[in-house]
Structures are given as C-alpha cells and as structure tokens.
Amino acid sequence: xxxxxxxxxxxxxxxxxxxxxxxxxxxxxxxxxxxxxxxxxxxxxxxxxxxxxxxxxxxxxxxxxxxxxxxxxxxxxxxxxxxxxxxxxxxxxxxxxxxxxxxxxxxxxxxxxxxxxxxxxxxxxxxxxxxxxxxxxxxxxxxxxxxxxxxxxxxxxxxxxxxxxxxxxxxxxxxxxxx
Amino acid sequence: xxxxxxxxxxxxxxxxxxxxxxxxxxxxxxxxxxxxxxxxxxxxxxxxxxxxxxxxxxxxxxxxxxxxxxxxxxxxxxxxxxxxxxxxxxxxxxxxxxxxxxxxxxxxxxxxxxxxxxxxxxxxxxxxxxxxxxxxxxxxxxxxxxxxxxxxxxxxxxxxxxxxxxxxxxxxxxxxxxxxxxxxxxxxxxxxxxxxxxxxxxxxxxxxxxxxxxxxxxxxxxxxxxxxxxxxxxxxxxxxxxxxxxxxxxxxxxxxxxxxxxxxxxxxxxxxxxxxxxxxxxxxxxxxxxxxxxxxxxxxxxxxxxxxxxxxxxxxxxxxxxxxxxxxxxxxxxxxxxxxxxxxxxxxxxxxxxxxxxxxxxxxxxxxxxxxxxxxxxxxxxxxxxxxxxxxxxxxxxxxxxxxxxxxxxxxxxxxxxxxxxxxxxxxxxxxxxxxxxxxxxxxxxxxxxxxxxxxxxxxxxxxxxxxxxxxxxxxxxxxxxxxxxxxxxxxxxxxxxxxxxxxxxxxxxxxxxxxxxxxxxxxxxxxxxxxxxxxxxxxxxxxxxxxxxxxxxxxxxxxxxxxxxxxxxxxxxxxxxxxxxxxxxxxxxxxxxxxxxxxxxxxxxxxxxxxxxxxxxxxxxxxxxxxxxxxxxxxxxxxxxxxxxxxxxxxxxxxxxxxxxxxxxxxxxxxxxxxxxxxxxxxxxxxxxxxxxxxxxxxxxxxxxxxxxxxxxxxxxxxxxxxxxxxxxxxxxxxxxxxxxxxxxxxxxxxxxxxxxxxxxxxxxxxxx
Numbered sequence: 001x002x003x004x005x006x007x008x009x010x011x012x013x014x015x016x017x018x019x020x021x022x023x024x025x026x027x028x029x030x031x032x033x034x035x036x037x038x039x040x041x042x043x044x045x046x047x048x049x050x051x052x053x054x055x056x057x058x059x060x061x062x063x064x065x066x067x068x069x070x071x072x073x074x075x076x077x078x079x080x081x082x083x084x085x086x087x088x089x090x091x092x093x094x095x096x097x098x099x100x101x102x103x104x105x106x107x108x109x110x111x112x113x114x115x116x117x118x119x120x121x122x123x124x125x126x127x128x129x130x131x132x133x134x135x136x137x138x139x140x141x142x143x144x145x146x147x148x149x150x151x152x153x154x155x156x157x158x159x160x161x162x163x164x165x166x167x168x169x170x171x172x173x174x175x176x177x178x179x
Numbered sequence: 180x181x182x183x184x185x186x187x188x189x190x191x192x193x194x195x196x197x198x199x200x201x202x203x204x205x206x207x208x209x210x211x212x213x214x215x216x217x218x219x220x221x222x223x224x225x226x227x228x229x230x231x232x233x234x235x236x237x238x239x240x241x242x243x244x245x246x247x248x249x250x251x252x253x254x255x256x257x258x259x260x261x262x263x264x265x266x267x268x269x270x271x272x273x274x275x276x277x278x279x280x281x282x283x284x285x286x287x288x289x290x291x292x293x294x295x296x297x298x299x300x301x302x303x304x305x306x307x308x309x310x311x312x313x314x315x316x317x318x319x320x321x322x323x324x325x326x327x328x329x330x331x332x333x334x335x336x337x338x339x340x341x342x343x344x345x346x347x348x349x350x351x352x353x354x355x356x357x358x359x360x361x362x363x364x365x366x367x368x369x370x371x372x373x374x375x376x377x378x379x380x381x382x383x384x385x386x387x388x389x390x391x392x393x394x395x396x397x398x399x400x401x402x403x404x405x406x407x408x409x410x411x412x413x414x415x416x417x418x419x420x421x422x423x424x425x426x427x428x429x430x431x432x433x434x435x436x437x438x439x440x441x442x443x444x445x446x447x448x449x450x451x452x453x454x455x456x457x458x459x460x461x462x463x464x465x466x467x468x469x470x471x472x473x474x475x476x477x478x479x480x481x482x483x484x485x486x487x488x489x490x491x492x493x494x495x496x497x498x499x500x501x502x503x504x505x506x507x508x509x510x511x512x513x514x515x516x517x518x519x520x521x522x523x524x525x526x527x528x529x530x531x532x533x534x535x536x537x538x539x540x541x542x543x544x545x546x547x548x549x550x551x552x553x554x555x556x557x558x559x560x561x562x563x564x565x566x567x568x569x570x571x572x573x574x575x576x577x578x579x580x581x582x583x584x585x586x587x588x589x590x591x592x593x594x595x596x597x598x599x600x601x602x603x604x605x606x607x608x609x610x611x612x613x614x615x616x617x618x619x620x621x622x623x624x625x626x627x628x629x630x631x632x633x634x635x636x637x638x639x640x641x642x643x644x645x646x647x648x649x650x651x652x653x654x655x656x657x658x659x660x661x662x663x664x665x666x667x668x669x670x671x672x673x674x675x676x677x678x679x680x681x682x683x684x685x686x687x688x689x690x691x692x693x694x695x696x697x698x699x700x701x702x703x704x705x706x707x708x709x710x711x712x713x714x715x716x717x718x719x720x721x722x723x724x725x726x727x728x729x730x731x732x733x734x735x736x737x738x739x740x741x742x743x744x745x746x747x748x749x750x751x752x753x754x755x756x757x758x759x760x761x762x763x764x765x766x767x768x769x770x771x772x773x774x775x776x777x778x779x780x781x782x783x784x785x786x787x788x789x790x791x792x793x794x795x796x797x798x799x800x801x802x803x804x805x806x807x808x809x810x811x812x813x814x815x816x817x818x819x820x821x822x823x824x825x826x827x828x829x830x831x832x833x834x835x836x837x838x839x840x841x842x843x844x845x846x847x848x849x850x851x852x853x854x855x856x857x858x859x860x861x862x863x864x865x866x867x868x869x870x871x872x873x874x875x876x877x878x879x880x881x882x883x884x885x886x887x888x889x890x891x892x893x894x895x896x897x898x899x900x901x902x903x904x905x906x907x908x909x910x911x912x913x914x915x916x917x918x919x920x921x922x923x924x925x926x927x928x929x930x931x932x933x934x935x936x937x938x939x940x941x942x943x944x945x946x947x948x949x
Binding site: 013125 | 239241243244245247248258260270582587588591592627687814820821830854857859860861864868897898899900
C-alpha cells in the first residue's frame with residue numbers, strides 16, 4: 001500500500017502520519033480512546049461506491065462505538081436520518097480552533113478530547129485542518145479515516161480504493177454486516 | 180504631504196488683475212477639502228496597532244502551517260514543529276503570520292504597481308491636471324479609502340501619484356518587517372497584514388477611479404450596460420482577439436483603434452479575467468469569455484487569432500499554449516514579459532508582419548497604443564488562415580489511460596477523473612464533459628498524467644457548449660444618494676446586510692454556487708455586490724425564467740440589488756461604500772480618522788465579504804483590507820490554504836463586550852460578528868455563516884429580528900436543526916422573530932438566557948470615540 005499523500009504535493013514537514021494499514025491497529029486506536037470524537041464532513045454524503053456512500057458506514061461507526069459526532073458542512077441532516085444526532089454542528093475551522101485549545105471542554109463539556117477521528121472532509125480541507133491540529137495540544141491524537149493518506153494526522157489510513165476502505169473500516173469496527 | 184500648492188482667488192499685480200490662480204510645485208492632494216486632519220493621516224504600520232490589537236484580541240489567529248519548516252535563510256531549513264524555535268528564534272505562529280504578511284504584501288504591491296502603471300499611462304495620455312470624476316454629481320465623496328487613510332482629497336490624476344507614494348513607502352516597510360531578525364510576535368505580524376490590506380484598498384481605489392475618470396467607464400451607474408458573456412456570444416467568423424489579465428490600457432487601446440479606424444463590429448475583442456470586465460466598461464461591444472479558469476480551454480479552442488496579455492493571474496505557460504496552435508502573443512507588461520523580445524521601439528508594420536506571418540511567436544510591446552494597432556491588424560490578417568479547429572477523437576485519446584489515478588491525486592477539486600476517463604474510453608464522453616462544470620482549469624491533471632493525456636482538453640472537447648449570458652458591467656462607486664437611502668436601514672439592521680461576492684474562481688463545486696448564493700441573498704433583500712471573476716461566475720447561470728442575476732435584480736445599491744462594481748480594483752468601492760455610510764450617513768469625520776470609522780463600520784454596518792474561490796495573494800490582501808475595517812470575510816474550502824483563520828470564540832463571553840458610549844459601561848453584546856476570517860466547507864454552510872456574520876451590536880430589535888430570521892432559516896436548511904448558539908444573539912424579547920416567539924422562548928430559557936441592554940457600541944476607549 002502507498003503511504004504517500006493522495007495529493008503528492010502535500011508533504012508538510014519532517015513528520016508524517018503513521019499509516020494504519022491493518023484493521024487491528026485501527027481497532028486498538030478506537031479501543032484506547034478515552035474521550036473520542038468523530039468528525040464527519042460533507043463529502044461523506046457523495047463519496048463511496050456500489051450505491052452506498054461513506055456516510056452510511058461512518059454513521060454505523062458512531063452508533064456502534066457510541067462516540068459523539070461533530071457534523072461539519074451540511075452533514076447534520078443526513079446523519080440524523082441515519083439515527084445519529086450530532087453533538088455539534090460546526091464549521092471545520094471553528095472546530096479545529098477549539099480542539100487546538102487545551103482548555104476547551106469538548107462537545108459535552110466533560111473535558112478535552114484525546115483522540116479525534118476524521119472522515120468525509122475534502123482532502124485539502126482535512127489536510128489543512130490537521131496541519132493546525134498537529135501544532136495544538138501535544139497529547140491530542142488525530143486519526144484520519146479518509147481513504148486518502150493524510151500526512152498531517154497522527155495516524156492515517158493509506159490510500160485505498162472504496163472496497164478496500166469499506167473492508168478495513170468494517171473489520172476494525174466489527175461491522176461485518178456492512179462489509 | 181509633499182510639494183506646495185498656492186491658490187489665489189483674485190490678485191492685482193503690475194501686469195493686471197489675476198483670478199483663480201493656482202501654482203503647484205511638486206504634488207499635493209488636499210485640494211479644497213476643509214476637513215481638519217484626524218489622528219492618523221497617512222498612518223505608519225504601527226499607527227493603528229492599537230485598533231488592530233483590539234480586533235485580534237477577539238479574533239485570534241488559528242494557524243494551519245501547511246509546512247512545518249522555515250526555508251527563508253541559510254540557517255535553515257528549520258523545523259518549527261512541536262514548539263521548537265528556528266535558528267533565528269522565530270516560532271511557528273510567527274513564521275505563519277510572516278508568510279501571511281508576505282502574501283498580503285505581494286497582493287497589495289501588485290495592485291499598487293498596477294495603479295502606478297495605470298496612472299502613469301493616463302497622465303501621459305490625458306495630462307497631469309485631468310480631473311478625477313468617478314461619479315459626476317452623484318459622487319461627491321470620490322475616494323473614500325484615500326480620504327480616510329491618507330487624509331488627502333485628490334482632484335487630478337497627478338494628485339494620485341502622491342497617494343501611491345504613500346502606498347510604496349508602506350509596502351516597503353511591511354516587506355522589510357518580514358526579514359530575518361525583524362518582527363517575532365505573531366500579533367504584530369497580523370497587524371501588519373491588516374496594514375497591507377488597508378494600503379491595498381487605497382491603491383485599488385486609485386486605480387479604479389483613475390480609469391473610470393480617464394477612460395470614461397460607467398460612473399457610479401446602477402444602469403451600466405448589460406454586456407455579453409460566454410463562448411456563444413463570440414462570432415468566430417470575424418477576427419478574434421483575446422486579452423487576458425487585469426490592467427486595461429492595451430485592451431482599451433485595441434477598442435480605441437477599432438473605433439478610430441471605423442472597424443467597430445468587424446473584430447471580436449474578447450477577454451478573460453478582470454481585463455475582460457474593464458474592456459466592457461470601455462465598450463459594451465467587447466465580450467467576456469469567462470473567469471480566470473477559462474484560459475486553457477479558450478486558447479485550445481483555436482478561436483483567438485491573437486492573444487494579448489497584460490498582468491496578474493495570467494497563466495505562466497500561456498505563451499506555450501498559444502505557440503502550440505500557432506497563435507501569436509503580445510505581452511504588454513513589464514511584470515509579465517513571457518520571455519519575449521522587447522519590440523516596443525519597432526514600427527508597427529514590422530511587428531504586424533512578423534506576428535501575422537508567424538516569423539516570431541510573440542513580442543513584448545510596452546506601448547499600449549502600438550499594441551492596439553498591431554493587435555487589430557494581426558488579427559485581421561491572420562483570420563483567413565486560421566486553421567479549422569481539429570476534431571478530437573476523445574475515445575482514442577482516452578484509450579491510453581491506465582487508470583493509475585494520478586490525475587485524481589492532482590485535482591484540487593477531487594474530480595473522479597479515472598472513472599470518467601474509463602467511460603470516455605468506452606465511448607461515453609458525457610461524464611467527462613460534465614466535469615468541466617466544476618473544473619478550475621488548472622491543468623494539473625495533465626501534468627500528473629504519466630501517459631501525457633490532455634485531460635482538460637478532452638473535457639473541453641467533450642463539452643462543446645456555447646452559451647450566451649448577460650452581465651451588468653462594472654458600475655464603479657456607489658452613489659452618495661444611494662448611501663443616504665440605505666444607510667439608516669443598514670445601520671439599524673432593517674436591511675439585513677451587504678454581501679460582497681468577490682475574488683477568483685477556485686471554486687469547490689463550480690461557479691454555479693456563486694450565482695445561487697447571489698440569488699439567495701438578493702431574494703432575502705440583502706444588498707449584494709459582486710466583482711472580478713465572481714461577478715462573471717454569477718452571470719453564467721440562469722434562473723427558471725432564463726434570466727441571469729443581473730437581468731433579474733436591479734443594479735442599484737439597495738435591498739435586493741445585485742451590484743457589480745467592476746474588476747478586482749473596484750473592490751475598493753465596496754469598502755468605500757462602508758466608509759461612506761460612516762461619513763455621509765453618520766457624519767463621522769473621515770480625514771485620517773481610520774480607527775473611529777472602522778469602529779463604526781465594525782459595530783454597525785452588517786457587511787460580509789465572500790471570496791468563495793479565493794486563490795491569489797491579491798485576494799489575501801483584499802480580505803485583509805476588509806478585516807481592518809471590521810468586515811468579516813468568508814472563503815471557500817480552498818481558502819483554508821491561506822494557512823490561518825481569524826476566529827472568534829462564541830463560548831468565551833468575556834471576549835464579547837463593548838463600551839456603551841452612553842453610559843461608559845462594558846456591555847455583553849454576543850459574538851457579533853463571530854469571525855473575521857473563516858473558510859466554509861459547503862455553499863449551504865457558507866450561507867448560514869454569512870447570515871450570522873451580518874449581525875452587529877448596533878442592530879435595533881427589529882433589525883436583529885430580521886437578521887435572526889435569515890440565520891435561523893439558513894441554519895435549518897444546512898444543519899437540519901435550530902442553531903445551538905441562538906441565545907447568544909438574542910438580546911431582548913423584541914429581538915425574537917415574531918412568528919417564532921412561541922418556539923424560541925422556551926429554547927432560550929432552557930439555556931438560562933436573560934435580557935441584555937442594547938448599547939451604543941464601541942471598541943474604542945472613551946477619549947478615542949465621540
């Protein structure tokens with residue numbers, strides 16, 4: 001699997017995200033998160049294959065894991081239709097600004113999030129947002145669930161075709177039915 | 180102030196009685212203006228630092244570095260990640276703000292240089308004493324940015340030179356601040372970004388007022404001509420000239436040559452980017468091809484017989500593209516010579532012979548009049564031998580595609596190019612052609628393709644649509660009487676805001692979204708302004724009745740109007756309108772009184788800039804000029820690549836107090852406007868943000884109620900639920916939209932909402948505000 005940015009010019013510095021190529025690694029990241037947050041952007045509404053868009057699987061993750069979800073763009077209604085009521089509807093930039101503030105008490109007021117999972121943002125927007133977050137709180141872990149490798153995340157899926165992405169996500173989150 | 184200006188009404192001398200004598204030595208610009216100078220005429224980069232810091236205390240930068248390294252000196256590269264400082268001691272935040280300042284300086288310098296060239300040309304052609312007249316009797320306050328910033332009231336073309344000298348001086352100082360070992364504090368860098376933006380608006384105003392005055396563009400005319408836009412408007416049976424860029428003298432000279440030689444109507448003068456708009460301001464017979472993104476596809480169409488380029492946003496490979504089709508090129512700007520030989524001193528006949536025969540691929544001619552003559556003659560001579568557009572076998576060309584995905588990886592809008600290429604290979608080119616709708620025309624797909632397939636060219640070949648649209652050409656400034664009519668309703672909030680769609684064409688989902696947003700806000704009775712490429716994009720779609728927004732809505736600066744001010748430099752009329760509201764409607768003193776006027780605009784004028792396809796450094800400096808004036812700017816998702824946002828924290832109540840000028844007390848007013856610079860992800864999200872950012876502390880309850888109605892409605896459309904932050908924007912029960920009181924009051928009360936006073940708001944300390 002390739003571990004270079006999906007948009008090859010987007011190398012950002014001396015560190016790059018640890019590629020998550022095995023479902024077990026992703027499952028471990030999810031399991032160890034104490035205050036996780038799942039961010040879902042609007043491209044989840046249109047990206048995917050086989051008549052199923054990414055948002056379907058992402059909503060299932062939220063429901064299965066019980067994670068709070070932040071909807072950016074106009075993703076909120078589609079999530080609600082899938083049984084996921086976003087904890088917060090907010091712009092990606094505004095969310096990034098808050099996540100980079102170590103005193104922000106999170107979407108539920110219970111304290112900062114330790115692991116942020118992101119998917120469905122446009123590649124460049126996610127890439128830019130992650131470049132801000134990686135200079136935020138030192139203990140904030142970011143995990144890109146998008147099918148294009150995001151070098152600015154702490155961990156990122158590699159570049160994947162949709163079937164491979166679907167299979168990896170489904171196995172990591174034990175969503176066999178969706179796979 | 181430089182030079183001496185002596186005016187004598189009447190004097191008796193041994194030679195006789197002399198009336199209205201004026202003696203000028205050097206250059207001056209104050210004219211007969213009797214307003215005393217305010218506290219900051221021609222401010223230095225530090226003069227408005229206090230005002231900037233008040234804004235930046237609310238809107239703190241959120242940096243997204245793009246690159247962790249600093250590569251600007253030989254100490255480096257330095258890794259600034261993880262809190263590390265560079266060899267010079269600079270931090271990541273300072274480095275990012277430094278890069279932002281560099282971008283703003285590039286943008287402002289570009290407009291300043293543009294203005295210099297324009298003024299110099301116009302002075303040569305029309306004389307130093309040519310009077311400035313951007314709006315006839317309808318515009319008494321002719322250069323509001325210049326008057327506000329410089330404390331000068333220019334009257335002639337030569338007076339503008341003094342203003343530009345101020346811009347030069349400031350930009351040199353700002354650029355110097357980016358040198359290693361100068362500024363190290365990010366907020367001081369940001370303040371200088373604001374300064375560059377303010378200077379940019381001064382330079383833009385100089386440029387546009389000069390060209391309106393001397394080239395007889397529409398003068399503050401809400402009924403400026405509806406002009407042709409789109410490939411379908413071009414009669415390719417005639418000789419066709421393409422002009423690309425921003426600085427209009429060569430294009431104007433082409434138009435003038437045609438007129439002076441009785442050739443009007445015999446040659447198609449077509450344009451891309453801002454020069455196109457300004458050509459149609461000179462002559463409504465000129466035709467606009469489209470925004471910046473149309474360069475490749477139009478040149479490759481083979482229609483132009485000649486390409487003339489001036490400056491800014493011209494593709495660096497334009498001459499290569501033209502050469503492939505044997506289309507001669509004339510470069511006309513010292514800033515964009517294209518590697519061509521300088522033939523400015525050669526006779527026109529020799530240039531025509533060489534270009535028309537193909538003996539040379541192009542020439543540099545730094546003489547607009549000569550360009551005018553040569554361009555027309557070359558196009559006329561070349562037309563009979565223009566080769567027919569070669570047929571493109573799309574399926575055969577696509578057959579080489581190996582579906583490697585490199586094109587998709589290079590596409591800034593993430594088009595699914597491999598899939599449509601496969602369809603094209605199988606004989607269905609329709610999906611490939613459909614992608615042209617959202618294509619930004621960058622050509623990166625072709626650069627990435629290992630097979631060398633001309634993917635963008637195939638797209639254009641697969642989408643052979645020649646549509647015709649109508650765009651109201653740039654009208655120039657806003658009339659004083661229009662300001663008087665809307666000033667009250669705007670300041671009170673009863674007109675819900677001014678939304679300005681400006682900037683480049685790096686759209687996330689194509690230009691249609693601009694037209695849709697323009698229409699949405701015009702229908703909501705906002706005052707909608709447009710300029711530059713966004714103004715063109717707004718014209719390229721029709722409603723269900725077949726009308727473009729310019730045909731559907733009035734061109735007046737009024738509720739529900741769609742006001743195309745003009746090209747990029749005409750953006751100064753949008754900031755100028757906000758300044759005029761403070762001056763004409765509210766009677767605030769202008770001359771060198773920046774902080775007070777900005778404070779007025781910030782707290783009272785619900786204006787929002789939208790650069791949905793912002794791409795350039797000029798877009799950055801234009802935005803910065805709005806920021807310093809307290810006007811927030813929304814960009815599209817690609818705008819995040821400007822690498823920093825200026826974001827408020829609505830959850831920090833302590834950030835949102837103002838001083839009530841009536842009582843002197845600090846009063847909570849809520850996060851209005853919540854952000855100064857923010858990228859939105861989708862059109863729907865942008866519209867909800869725009870409606871929110873139009874709120875101001877000074878809104879009356881009726882005004883706030885109207886604004887909340889729009890915010891709630893657009894928020895519901897985007898997010899499918901009521902805003903979480905509504906309680907922060909409702910000050911009194913009277914603010915709540917009447918029809919929604921029963922629904923909203925319980926929601927507010929559940930949030931612990933209590934009524935707040937509506938102050939007479941200012942951010943300035945007591946002694947600095949009236």
